[in-house]
Amino acid sequence: MINPFHYEGFALEKQFYGRDIELAKIQKLVDSSNNLLLYSKRRMGKSSLIKELMHRNADQCYTIYCDIFDIASKEEFASILLKSLAKTHRGDLKTIVSNLKKYFKRITFGITVDPNTAEISYSPRLEGLSFEEMIEEFFEGLFLLAKEKKVILAIDEFQQIALLDTKIDALLRKYMQEPHNVSYIFAGSKRHCLTSLFTYSAPLYEMATHMELGGLDSKSVLGYTSKYLSLNGGVVEYLITLCDHETKLMQHILHILYSNQKDTTITPMMIDDALEEILGDKSSSYTLLYDTFSLTQKKAFKIITSGLETIFSLDTLKAYNIQKASLASALKQLYIKEIIDKEDDKWFVPDRTLELWGKRMLNR
Ligand SMILES: Nc1ncnc2c1ncn2[C@@H]1O[C@H](COP(=O)(O)OP(=O)(O)O)[C@@H](O)[C@H]1O
Ligand SMILES: [Mg+2]
Numbered sequence: 001m002i003n004p005f006h007y008e009g010f011a012l013e014k015q016f017y018g019r020d021i022e023l024a025k026i027q028k029l030v031d032s033s034n035n036l037l038l039y040s041k042r043r044m045g046k047s048s049l050i051k052e053l054m055h056r057n058a059d060q061c062y063t064i065y066c067d068i069f070d071i072a073s074k075e076e077f078a079s080i081l082l083k084s085l086a087k088t089h090r091g092d093l094k095t096i097v098s099n100l101k102k103y104f105k106r107i108t109f110g111i112t113v114d115p116n117t118a119e120i121s122y123s124p125r126l127e128g129l130s131f132e133e134m135i136e137e138f139f140e141g142l143f144l145l146a147k148e149k150k151v152i153l154a155i156d157e158f159q160q161i162a163l164l165d166t167k168i169d170a171l172l173r174k175y176m177q178e179p180h181n182v183s184y185i186f187a188g189s190k191r192h193c194l195t196s197l198f199t200y201s202a203p204l205y206e207m208a209t210h211m212e213l214g215g216l217d218s219k220s221v222l223g224y225t226s227k228y229l230s231l232n233g234g235v236v237e238y239l240i241t242l243c244d245h246e247t248k249l250m251q252h253i254l255h256i257l258y259s260n261q262k263d264t265t266i267t268p269m270m271i272d273d274a275l276e277e278i279l280g281d282k283s284s285s286y287t288l289l290y291d292t293f294s295l296t297q298k299k300a301f302k303i304i305t306s307g308l309e310t311i312f313s314l315d316t317l318k319a320y321n322i323q324k325a326s327l328a329s330a331l332k333q334l335y336i337k338e339i340i341d342k343e344d345d346k347w348f349v350p351d352r353t354l355e356l357w358g359k360r361m362l363n364r
Contacts, residue, residue: 003258004228007251011048012055018220019049022213026053026185029209030061030152035176035184037198040213041341041350042189043248049213050154050187061150062088064142069157074166078134079124081155082107085141086122096120103141106133132171139175146181154185159193170203184208189350191343215245228258231266238268242275246352252278279357286357293334296322300330304340304347305358311347 006015029036030053038046047067054063066084071077086109089099093111100109100122110123126134145151161168176184186208188194198204222236243250256274257266264270293301299320303311310316312324322330331347334340341350349355 003255005225005251005254005258007248007255010051011045011251012051016048016052017224018216019045019052020220022049022211023053023056025211027056030057030150030183033150033181033183035208036186037194037208037210038185038187038213039191039194039210040189041246043246043351044213044215045247046187046189046213047156048247050156050185053185054152054154057152061152062145062148064088064151064153065156066154067156068160071160071164074131074164074168075126075134077161077164077168078131078138079126081138082124082126082134082141083122085138085145086124087120088145093120103144104137105140106137131166135171135175139178142182143178143180149181151180151182152185153182154187156187157189158186158197159188159190162193162197167203169197173203173207176207190341215240215243216247216250221250225254229254229262229266230264235266235268235271239271242271242356244352244355249278249352275356278353279360282353282357283361286354286361289339290362294330296326296330297334300327300334301339301349301358302362303327304331304334304349305355306363307359 004015006012011017026036026038026049038050040046050065054061054065057063064084064087066080068077068080071080082104086100086104089096089103091099093113096111106129107124107126110125112121112123113119114121124134129137142151142153176182184207186194186197186204191212195210196202198206198208198210218233218236218240221240222231222233225231225236239250239253243253253271253274256277257270260274261270290298290301299322303316303320303322308316312327317324317327320327331340335342335347339349339354340347342348349358
């Protein structure tokens with residue numbers, strides 16, 4: 001049997017569990033053609049949740065999923081939207097080509113079929129079109145589609161928009177205001193970037209219901225895991241706390257436990273051993289990363305992972321032999337490198353595995 005604990009890519013269908021409350025809430029929004037802003041730290045399960053929602057709505061809706069993590073320009077953004085929209089058209093090649101002609105007036109697509117997987121990819125020919133024209137073409141095609149069936153359009157890693165120096169959000173607002181049968185889902189990490197796009201006076205203000213995604217609840221975790229492993233509620237709580245509610249690390253540990261110990265009763269010690277295995281595998285890449293830090297950044301990283309509450313106290317500064325101003329500047333540099341993050345005035349390492357590695361290796 002394949003391992004039921006998935007920790008990379010999307011957890012789909014049978015491997016997806018929990019999230020009943022979130023799915024019900026989002027379903028309500030979709031049913032009333034309302035929009036959602038879904039945010040959390042990375043690795044909590046946003047993309048998997050969106051994919052699951054789309055899977056459950058696949059019969060009654062057109063579902064379009066775009067991941068814009070890699071965009072470096074607004075034109076790339078438009079191109080991803082157009083490609084994802086083109087992908088919605090299924091069937092044999094002849095049907096696809098005639099549909100693309102019907103739904104796209106100004107753009108033609110280069111179509112390639114992977115001989116091994118039979119998967120079709122589309123590359124829109126965008127020469128001579130302005131960004132605004134590309135977006136217009138996209139929404140015209142989208143609204144035409146929405147005449148047939150409701151559309152769910154999800155744009156994942158939406159915070160990347162904030163990094164581009166353009167008014168994409170204002171342009172999106174213009175189209176979103178048109179009454180069509182479309183639910184927009186914006187998802188992403190980096191809370192401050194993302195929520196700043198939806199803040200008071202920003203173009204997307206009040207254009208979406210906000211939802212912060214927490215970890216999977218312990219009842220769902222116990223319900224699913226106990227189908228495959230022998231473990232009790234206390235052990236599940238131990239696992240969740242150790243992972244600080246991060247879904248990916250929790251799933252990775254469960255994956256290892258299932259591979260090695262599916263016939264024994266799971267104890268906290270086995271969970272610790274599985275974590276050690278993960279940290280051991282990652283140790284060389286984390287060490288390489290750590291070696292790229294300057295001396296003050298190394299100190300700042302140690303202070304953050306040490307779990308000290310008062311990082312700027314005289315005692316801490318003295319213990320780590322660092323000036324307050326240098327610590328503040330090192331923290332800022334680590335923040336820019338996306339190693340650490342800040343919420344409610346508290347610095348933290350958003351990647352729980354990296355944080356635990358720092359705790360173990362650097363703060364012995
Ligand atoms: N509800 C779930 N059930 C099972 N596994 C999940 C669930 N949500 C997330 N995961 C696992 O955790 C990993 C991280 O989730 P992901 O959806 O990529 O998070 P995010 O988009 O928030 O970064 C995924 O690779 C997936 O395997
Ligand atoms: Mg994601």
